[in-house]
Amino acid sequence: MELIKNVPCPFCGTLCDDIICKVENNEIVGTMNACRIGHSKFMHHKDATLYKKPMIRKANGELVEVEIDEAIEKAVEILVNAKRPILYGWSSVSCEADEVGVELAEELKALIDNTATVCHGPSLLAVHDTGYPVCTLGEVKNRADVIIYWACNPMHAHPRHMSRHYFSRGYFRERGRPDRTLIVVDPRESDTAKLADIHLQVEPGKDYELLDAIRAAMKGHKILYENVAGVPRDLIYQAVELLKSAQFGNLFFGMGITQTSAKNRNIDAGICAIEELNEYGGKFTLIPMRGHYNVNGFNHVCTWTTGYPFCVDFATGYPRYNPGETGTNDLLQNKEADAMFVIGADPGAHFPQRALQRMVEIPVIAIEPHRTPTTELADIIIPPAQIGISSEGTAYRMDGVCFTMKKIIDSDLLSDKEILKRMLERVKEIHASESKMESVKEVTSPAK
Amino acid sequence: MIKGTGDMMSKIILTPKEQPQVPLEVDTILPDTLAGKTIDEIKSMNILYGNTEVELQEFFDVEGESGEDPSELQIEFNGDVYNTKRIGQGMTTGEIVVKGNASMYVGAKMKGGKITVEGDVAGWAGQNMQGGEIVVMGNAGDYLGSAYRGDWRGMSGGKITVHGNAGREIAEYMLGGKIHIIGNVKMLPGIHMNGGILIIDGNVISRTGGEMKGGTIIVNGRIGEFLPGFEYLGVRKDIDVDGEVMQGLFYKFRGDFATKGADGVVYTATAKNAHIVP
Numbered sequence: 213m214e215l216i217k218n219v220p221c222p223f224c225g226t227l228c229d230d231i232i233c234k235v236e237n238n239e240i241v242g243t244m245n246a247c248r249i250g251h252s253k254f255m256h257h258k259d260a261t262l263y264k265k266p267m268i269r270k271a272n273g274e275l276v277e278v279e280i281d282e283a284i285e286k287a288v289e290i291l292v293n294a295k296r297p298i299l300y301g302w303s304s305v306s307c308e309a310d311e312v313g314v315e316l317a318e319e320l321k322a323l324i325d326n327t328a329t330v331c332h333g334p335s336l337l338a339v340h341d342t343g344y345p346v347c348t349l350g351e352v353k354n355r356a357d358v359i360i361y362w363a364c365n366p367m368h369a370h371p372r373h374m375s376r377h378y379f380s381r382g383y384f385r386e387r388g389r390p391d392r393t394l395i396v397v398d399p400r401e402s403d404t405a406k407l408a409d410i411h412l413q414v415e416p417g418k419d420y421e422l423l424d425a426i427r428a429a430m431k432g433h434k435i436l437y438e439n440v441a442g443v444p445r446d447l448i449y450q451a452v453e454l455l456k457s458a459q460f461g462n463l464f465f466g467m468g469i470t471q472t473s474a475k476n477r478n479i480d481a482g483i484c485a486i487e488e489l490n491e492y493g494g495k496f497t498l499i500p501m502r503g504h505y506n507v508n509g510f511n512h513v514c515t516w517t518t519g520y521p522f523c524v525d526f527a528t529g530y531p532r533y534n535p536g537e538t539g540t541n542d543l544l545q546n547k548e549a550d551a552m553f554v555i556g557a558d559p560g561a562h563f564p565q566r567a568l569q570r571m572v573e574i575p576v577i578a579i580e581p582h583r584t585p586t587t588e589l590a591d592i593i594i595p596p597a598q599i600g601i602s603s604e605g606t607a608y609r610m611d612g613v614c615f616t617m618k619k620i621i622d623s624d625l626l627s628d629k630e631i632l633k634r635m636l637e638r639v640k641e642i643h644a645s646e647s648k649m650e651s652v653k654e655v656t657s658p659a660k
Numbered sequence: 661m662i663k664g665t666g667d668m669m670s671k672i673i674l675t676p677k678e679q680p681q682v683p684l685e686v687d688t689i690l691p692d693t694l695a696g697k698t699i700d701e702i703k704s705m706n707i708l709y710g711n712t713e714v715e716l717q718e719f720f721d722v723e724g725e726s727g728e729d730p731s732e733l734q735i736e737f738n739g740d741v742y743n744t745k746r747i748g749q750g751m752t753t754g755e756i757v758v759k760g761n762a763s764m765y766v767g768a769k770m771k772g773g774k775i776t777v778e779g780d781v782a783g784w785a786g787q788n789m790q791g792g793e794i795v796v797m798g799n800a801g802d803y804l805g806s807a808y809r810g811d812w813r814g815m816s817g818g819k820i821t822v823h824g825n826a827g828r829e830i831a832e833y834m835l836g837g838k839i840h841i842i843g844n845v846k847m848l849p850g851i852h853m854n855g856g857i858l859i860i861d862g863n864v865i866s867r868t869g870g871e872m873k874g875g876t877i878i879v880n881g882r883i884g885e886f887l888p889g890f891e892y893l894g895v896r897k898d899i900d901v902d903g904e905v906m907q908g909l910f911y912k913f914r915g916d917f918a919t920k921g922a923d924g925v926v927y928t929a930t931a932k933n934a935h936i937v938p
């Protein structure tokens with residue numbers, strides 16, 4: 213048995229990079245340090261189906277195994293003939309694959325979008341308006357004396373997040389947890405909230421009101437009402453005093469605030485609050501609790517290639533951007549989309565009913581190693597070698613620090629990037645021959 | 661009869677054939693660009709259909725007569741164009757009438773002229789509008805009179821009137837001009853507003869004037885829930901709004917003090933709003 217050390221975990225945005233994989237006969241037989249979710253990603257859940265060959269769905273609904281060339285040819289044919297294709301997902305693949313994906317979207321005049329559209333998309337909108345005072349998880353661990361978890365529950369969703377960055381000892385926080393104050397804002401008494409020194413039990417969907425009160429109080433204004441969003445005014449004043457006296461504070465925030473009620477305006481107000489807290493002597497930063505291990509990576513790649521982080525529409529040939537109009541869900545729910553390509557995400561499990569209805573109506577191509585709700589809707593399934601397990605690539609942690617994902621075992625399958633590259637080449641060939649035909653037509657047609 | 665429609669005006673009538681599922685974009689079809697063109701030339705002008713360009717005549721029958729002067733030209737969309745975007749985007753003069761519903765970005769970046777939509781408009785109508793007038797007889801979607809994503813300079817001039825209801829985040833980052841909603845409004849009207857006037861005759865769900873720094877919002881209906889970052893200044897009678905007197909009793913608030921240097925004003929009719937006074 214071989215032990216492979218310092219392996220980054222290809223599951224959640226915490227991207228723990230201290231996993232040890234036990235490998236025997238080209239199979240991962242055990243892990244050390246990983247949480248249970250990470251462990252099962254490496255080991256494969258025993259009831260999960262892993263695809264071994266590409267498949268195409270026949271007219272009777274049956275999936276039939278085909279060779280990779282045929283699957284790619286068919287997928288390309290669908291996308292080239294679509295008027296409003298969507299290329300969606302990109303969060304559980306490498307940045308290198310994302311980069312090819314953006315080029316493919318441009319070549320197809322398609323819309324490219326990632327899972328941020330249903331998680332931290334509103335945070336990205338707020339970042340355009342107000343900026344992004346971010347730091348690294350290492351800084352939080354070494355410096356933070358006040359940590360806020362707002363509308364997220366890392367004890368369950370990012371299981372090693374608190375042990376690595378809150379309970380752990382840091383350079384300036386030698387005792388670890390006793391040197392830190394924990395504020396949790398959550399309507400529920402979650403397992404994270406149970407650990408809090410101050411739990412602000414905000415009414416569901418009232419985060420904007422609470423932030424408005426906090427920001428006004430910070431500047432010395434009286435809060436207009438005695439009770440805001442279910443939190444007594446005096447408790448808000450108390451929390452504000454604590455925040456203002458922090459040496460180094462960090463806000464972690466999750467989907468309970470990005471996807472409820474005021475959405476991007478919650479985050480807008482939250483970011484402004486953090487920026488303003490830097491005026492009282494301490495330092496304040498924030499980090500969004502990203503879900504997929506490389507959801508952040510796609511947003512980076514997409515921004516440095518197109519200028520926009522997600523929801524990028526290439527219909528005109530150049531990138532355009534307006535979530536609400538150019539989001540995957542917008543196109544699906546308005547029934548605009550006429551073909552969908554999914555990679556590194558599971559919209560079948562996460563999208564609302566109306567979007568799924570459209571996915572049923574149009575051709576769906578899934579690049580997906582496992583059987584998922586999305587592959588149940590797919591017409592073509594191409595399994596790739598998995599990044600971080602059987603192929604290499606770069607991923608960005610939730611704080612924007614990049615890691616090289618390791619190849620632990622060999623696979624016969626192509627990596628996501630190779631599949632995409634082949635598709636891109638084929639699309640370019642088709643477009644080149646189409647434009648040749650056009651110019652021949654122009655030369656041979658009689659003058660008007 | 662619509663004001664400005666005199667006998668002098670030349671008129672191009674675009675009668676929609678079936679609206680496709682994949683939207684059209686017609687920002688090329690403005691009085692500014694149609695003036696001086698023959699009907700045949702107009703028929704073969706390009707519009708966007710999904711990711712391809714097609715000729716206008718593929719989706720519209722084109723009739724009427726153009727003129728040399730764009731300010732004397734009216735374009736009529738003679739039917740429901742619910743899946744046609746960017747009607748009147750960037751127009752500077754003349755008139756557009758839509759005899760049905762219209763999709764997103766009606767009159768976005770508009771500088772002058774007038775647009776009347778007899779049905780509903782989808783989101784972002786009047787986005788970054790600088791001048792001219794938009795009248796919507798039906799309802800308006802979200803982000804009416806707002807800013808482009810990430811822009812902190814929204815609508816700066818002109819007037820928008822909506823006879824029905826409007827959606828979320830209307831008048832976002834508004835700088836100047838006037839918006840008048842006769843019906844109800846969803847949450848966050850006047851978010852980040854920095855100037856201009858927003859009048860809402862109906863009710864607002866919540867968060868009126870969130871993070872506003874300037875400008876005036878008047879709500880004649882009921883505000884469901886109000887923000888704690890405002891300061892209550894008392895009752896005012898017959899208020900003066902941009903030279904016009906609005907009669908009645910109003911609660912006056914100033915804020916939103918969540919934002920630094922805030923000096924926005926919100927008036928709400930006293931009749932239905934005692935519950936938001938501290």
Ligand code: SF4
Nearest residue numbers: 221224228247250372
């Ligand atoms: S916390 Fe996340 S990254 Fe760390 S081991 Fe668990 S699933 Fe993997």
